[in-house]
Amino acid sequence: MGVVIPLEEKKKPGSGGVESLVALTASGMERVNELILSKAGSDVQMIPEVANHLISSGGKRLRPMITIASAEMFGYHGEGHVKLATSVEFMHTATLLHDDVVDESDLRRSKPTARMIWGNQASVLVGDYLLGQAFKMMVEVGSLEALDVLSQASSVIAEGEVMQLAAAKNMETTEDEYLSVIKAKTAALFSAAAEVGPIIAGAGKADRGALRSYGLNLGLAFQLVDDALDYGGNAKDLGKNTGDDFREGKITLPVVLAFRRGTDEERGFWRASIEKGENSDSELEKARGLMLRYAALTDTIQRARHFGEIARDALAPLRPSPQKEALLDVVEYCVSRVS
Amino acid sequence: MGVVIPLEEKKKPGSGGVESLVALTASGMERVNELILSKAGSDVQMIPEVANHLISSGGKRLRPMITIASAEMFGYHGEGHVKLATSVEFMHTATLLHDDVVDESDLRRSKPTARMIWGNQASVLVGDYLLGQAFKMMVEVGSLEALDVLSQASSVIAEGEVMQLAAAKNMETTEDEYLSVIKAKTAALFSAAAEVGPIIAGAGKADRGALRSYGLNLGLAFQLVDDALDYGGNAKDLGKNTGDDFREGKITLPVVLAFRRGTDEERGFWRASIEKGENSDSELEKARGLMLRYAALTDTIQRARHFGEIARDALAPLRPSPQKEALLDVVEYCVSRVS
Numbered sequence: 001m002g003v004v005i006p007l008e009e010k011k012k013p014g015s016g017g018v019e020s021l022v023a024l025t026a027s028g029m030e031r032v033n034e035l036i037l038s039k040a041g042s043d044v045q046m047i048p049e050v051a052n053h054l055i056s057s058g059g060k061r062l063r064p065m066i067t068i069a070s071a072e073m074f075g076y077h078g079e080g081h082v083k084l085a086t087s088v089e090f091m092h093t094a095t096l097l098h099d100d101v102v103d104e105s106d107l108r109r110s111k112p113t114a115r116m117i118w119g120n121q122a123s124v125l126v127g128d129y130l131l132g133q134a135f136k137m138m139v140e141v142g143s144l145e146a147l148d149v150l151s152q153a154s155s156v157i158a159e160g161e162v163m164q165l166a167a168a169k170n171m172e173t174t175e176d177e178y179l180s181v182i183k184a185k186t187a188a189l190f191s192a193a194a195e196v197g198p199i200i201a202g203a204g205k206a207d208r209g210a211l212r213s214y215g216l217n218l219g220l221a222f223q224l225v226d227d228a229l230d231y232g233g234n235a236k237d238l239g240k241n242t243g244d245d246f247r248e249g250k251i252t253l254p255v256v257l258a259f260r261r262g263t264d265e266e267r268g269f270w271r272a273s274i275e276k277g278e279n280s281d282s283e284l285e286k287a288r289g290l291m292l293r294y295a296a297l298t299d300t301i302q303r304a305r306h307f308g309e310i311a312r313d314a315l316a317p318l319r320p321s322p323q324k325e326a327l328l329d330v331v332e333y334c335v336s337r338v339s
Numbered sequence: 340m341g342v343v344i345p346l347e348e349k350k351k352p353g354s355g356g357v358e359s360l361v362a363l364t365a366s367g368m369e370r371v372n373e374l375i376l377s378k379a380g381s382d383v384q385m386i387p388e389v390a391n392h393l394i395s396s397g398g399k400r401l402r403p404m405i406t407i408a409s410a411e412m413f414g415y416h417g418e419g420h421v422k423l424a425t426s427v428e429f430m431h432t433a434t435l436l437h438d439d440v441v442d443e444s445d446l447r448r449s450k451p452t453a454r455m456i457w458g459n460q461a462s463v464l465v466g467d468y469l470l471g472q473a474f475k476m477m478v479e480v481g482s483l484e485a486l487d488v489l490s491q492a493s494s495v496i497a498e499g500e501v502m503q504l505a506a507a508k509n510m511e512t513t514e515d516e517y518l519s520v521i522k523a524k525t526a527a528l529f530s531a532a533a534e535v536g537p538i539i540a541g542a543g544k545a546d547r548g549a550l551r552s553y554g555l556n557l558g559l560a561f562q563l564v565d566d567a568l569d570y571g572g573n574a575k576d577l578g579k580n581t582g583d584d585f586r587e588g589k590i591t592l593p594v595v596l597a598f599r600r601g602t603d604e605e606r607g608f609w610r611a612s613i614e615k616g617e618n619s620d621s622e623l624e625k626a627r628g629l630m631l632r633y634a635a636l637t638d639t640i641q642r643a644r645h646f647g648e649i650a651r652d653a654l655a656p657l658r659p660s661p662q663k664e665a666l667l668d669v670v671e672y673c674v675s676r677v678s
Contacts (some may be wrong), residue, residue, distance in 0.1 A: 044502045098467060102460040121441040124463055126502045128437060132494030135474055139486045147478045155471030161464045163383045244607065257528075 018333050020066050021326040028068035028082055029061065033237050035086040039133045049115050050126040057109050062222075063193040064089045066327070070197025070211050072325035080141040080200045087150060088193045090134035095157060095189075097127035103248055134136065145188050146196045153192035160184025169249045169275045171267070179220070182318040187219030194218075210314050214327065217311035222334045224304035227252035228297045229337065231288055243284045249274045253303065258287070266290055301335065308335045343642075359671050360404050360665040367407035368400065375424040376473045389453050389465040393432050396448050401561075402532040403428045405666070409536025409550050412662035419480040419539045424488060427532045429473035433497060434528075442503065442587055485535045490532035500521025504509035508588045508614045510606070514595050518559070526558030541599055549653050554559045554665065556650035561673045567636045568676065570627055588613045592642065596635040597626070598626035605629055640674065647674045671672035 022029075040051035064085035071081035082320050099105070100113040101120045107113060116124040131154070138147050164181045167173050194215030198207040230245040231254050251274065259270045272278045273287060291297050308331045318324050350368050361368075379390035403424035410420035438444070439452040440459045446452060454462040470493070477486050503520045533554030537546040569584040570593050584591050590613065598609045611617045612626060630636050647670045657663050 042498055042501075044498055044505060046501055046505050047498065098463050098482065102463055120459070121504050122501065124437050124441055125497055125504060128470075129494060129497035129501060131470065132490065133499050135490035136487075136494055139483060139490045142483055144478060144481055151474035151478045153469065155468060155475055158464055158468035158471050159381055159383055159386065162381075162385055162468060164462060165460050166383060166385045238558070250471075 006173045018060065018062070018065075018330060019140060020322070020329050021069060024072070024322055024326050025065045025068040028072065028085065029065060031079070031082040031087045032061070032064050032068070032089065035275055036136075039086060039090070039137065040130065042129070046118065046122055047126055047129055048152050050097070050122050051093070051130060053114050053117065054096060054108075055089075057111060059109075061089060062103065062330070063189060066190065066215065066218075066330070067193045067197055067324055069323040070194045071201050072197075073318075073321050073327075074201035074203040074207060076196050076197070076201035078183035080143070081197060083207055084146055084150070084196045084200060085139050085193075087134040087137045088189065088196075090137075091128040091150070091154060091157070092189060094127040094130040094134070095161075095176050095185075096273075097123045099161070102161065103250075105244070105248070107244070110153060110210065121139055125235045141200065143196075144201055147198045149192050149199065150193050153188045156188040160186075160188065167251060170251065171255075171259055171271050173251045173256060175253065175260075178251060178256055182220060182223045183216070186223040187216045190219030191215035200314055210318055214311045217307040217314065218331055218334060220307040221304040221311065221331065224253055224300050224307070224335055225337055227254055228300045228304070231291055231297055232294070243281075246273070246284050247279050249277060249279065253300045254291050254296040255287075257289045257299055258294050261294040261296070262290060308332075342538070352558050357399065357663070358402070359668050360408060363411070363661055363665050364404045364407040367411065367424065368404060370418070370421040371400070371403050371407070371424045371548045374421060374476075376478065378425060378429070378638060379469065385457065385461055386465055386468055389436070389457050389461050390469060392453050392456065393435060393447075394428075396446075396450060400428060402431055402528060405529065405530045405554065405557075405669070406536055408662040408665055409533045410540050411536075412468055412660050412666075413537050413540035413657070414539035415494070415536070415547060417463075418538075419482070421538060422476045422480050423485055423489070423535045423539060424532075426473040426476045427528065427535075429469040429476075429494070430489070430493060431467040431528060433473070433498075435526075436462045436469070438500070441500065442589075443538035444583070444587070446583070454637060459556075462600040480539065481496070482535075482539055484538045486536050488531045488538065495523045495527040499525075499527065508589060509590065510594075510598055510610050510613055511601060512590045512595060514592065514599075517592055517595055518588060521559060521562040522555070525562040526555045529558030529561065530554035544576040546657065549657055556646040556653065557670055557673060558671065559646040560643040560650065563592055563639050563646070564673055564676055566593055567639040567643070569635055570630055574584075575609045582620075585612070586618050588618065592639045593630050593635040594626075596630045596631050596638055600633040600635070601629060643674050 036055055037052075040055060041048050067085035067088055068081055071084075076085060097114055100115050101123050102110060106111050106116055113123075116125070132144070135151075138150055160181055162185070164185060167177060167181060191212050191216070195208055195212040198204075198211050227245065230242055230252065232242050245255075255270065255274060259267055262270070269286065269290070270285075273283050311331050312328055315324055342406035375394055376391075379394060380387050406427055407420055410423075434452055435447070437448060439454050440462050444452050445455055452462075453465070457501065474490075477489055498518055499522070503524060506516060506520060530551050530556070534547055536549040537543075537550050566584065569581055569591065571581050584594075594613060598606055600611070608622075608625065608629070612622050650670050651667055654663055654666060
């Protein structure tokens with residue numbers, strides 16, 4: 001007599017949306033939003049102007065919500081997590097300001113970037129200011145362990161950005177090398193955002209490890225889905241111009257996969273597009289065609305699902321809580337932004 | 340019978356050079372230099388390349404020497420002050436990297452700036468990396484009070500840079516406004532560098548206040564002398580191109596004074612030079628002539644001496660020590676770089 005093992009995936013809990021996370025963190029996020037406005041202020045008029053341009057540009061504030069949820073999950077009551085969540089969002093905003101300068105981007109979420117309105121100089125300096133404000137808030141919280149995690153993330157993010165710059169337009173970049181870049185430049189902040197929650201709540205080592213791993217892998221999944229969305233995918237919710245990465249000659253996983261799986265002639269096309277900047281609309285269409293032929297977008301999503309599963313398993317040992325369910329839903333949300 | 344009051348200035352102690360500070364901090368600075376090399380390292384090759392370009396460019400490392408001396412002055416033994424001193428130097432280096440991007444400078448100390456060799460992007464990102472490393476080191480030291488002082492400085496410096504950017508090329512800038520800028524962008528780091536010494540040594544509030552005030556006023560004096568040197572003065576030791584500030588349209592105190600003291604016609608000249616960029620060699624010569632006519636350079640030095648005196652008096656209540664004498668000598672050194 002045999003045993004029938006169901007091959008269907010275990011049903012994912014919840015709706016797979018961010019709604020439950022938004023609802024659970026509403027009170028904390030209200031205080032985060034107030035703190036963002038007050039700490040982005042300055043008597044130097046240009047600072048709030050530039051900062052608010054980006055802050056009010058409609059990001060979902062996923063990172064600070066994760067910090068709030070991961071602290072309250074372990075019973076934290078207080079204001080420390082609000083300050084740490086705000087610090088995380090400021091670190092993220094500072095990175096965006098500097099990124100747009102480095103990438104020479106004109107648009108972000110279909111709006112002109114800060115550097116297009118106020119110039120590269122203001123973008124560099126206001127980024128520095130927000131970073132300084134972020135560190136000040138962390139210091140106010142007074143947890144050396146949280147400071148350790150966030151300052152480490154700050155170094156790693158910058159290192160990842162330089163890595164990306166050094167690898168820029170280099171078609172020989174391997175998938176592993178690309179993963180190292182996004183682990184540093186994107187996943188490290190998600191990881192820190194999640195880990196400071198249990199730290200400030202005084203949770204144990206295992207809980208810290210669980211949230212750190214959750215954040216890291218969620219961050220990887222998030223970035224890979226973002227990479228696929230930039231080539232269209234079946235984007236449900238975009239908020240960015242498709243084709244930006246291509247036009248900027250950015251190496252992302254869809255490009256790495258299509259390049260490595262292609263013919264010599266096709267590799268010549270990728271070199272011309274990415275390395276030499278032949279990237280008009282007709283080349284973008286050809287790039288999309290090649291990605292389709294080699295399943296580069298669907299496999300990028302598949303890789304994202306892989307990391308999403310690791311993120312889910314990282315939380316598995318934790319006892320049930322609304323926060324845990326909400327964080328699991330976020331994984332599903334991230335990987336199902338594309339169908 | 341009258342009393343003869345000697346009108347001569349009280350003799351300044353020591354040689355008025357940096358030699359005694361260099362000698363006193365030699366052991367600490369050796370460890371600082373080792374730490375600089377190791378913490379500016381990274382597997383990402385571009386990071387040490389860019390960082391070392393600036394780090395090895397022959398700055399005097401005045402700021403970290405001040406941190407070492409101001410800790411040892413209060414009997415500190417350990418490695419914490421070495422890490423804080425290195426953090427201070429990294430914060431300074433990060434600021435220079437970002438400044439050169441913001442100012443679009445080609446040369447620093449007669450050498451091409453990092454941005455001319457590796458580009459603006461690398462300069463922005465390696466600056467971010469060094470800032471991250473600076474915060475990591477501070478966190479390792481574990482003093483929340485030192486973290487508070489240095490993170491506060493980090494925000495204030497960026498705020499000062501934005502202030503300077505907003506005031507750029509605006510000839511209506513008053514002396515007070517200019518002082519606010521340099522207080523934030525230069526003096527705040529000197530102040531923090533000096534204050535973290537007594538903090539880590541566990542010295543009292545009065546000692547902290549003394550060193551904080553010393554650093555702040557030394558920083559103001561230092562910057563004002565630098566401003567004068569950029570127009571030549573009677574520079575003994577320059578290491579920068581004279582006329583850079585003029586060619587970049589920077590508002591500095593000599594310009595503010597010459598503008599405000601001049602005729603309407605001369606103010607027209609300053610507007611054309613600074614605001615509209617008419618700044619060839621012949622205009623630079625004219626600018627120097629006007630500064631001479633209105634004693635703008637000598638009075639800038641005079642202002643520097645004023646802050647130098649405040650710095651000296653800040654240290655006055657401290658009991659005698661070799662470090663105290665060395666720090667007093669540094670004041671003299673700063674204001675006597677020009678004669």
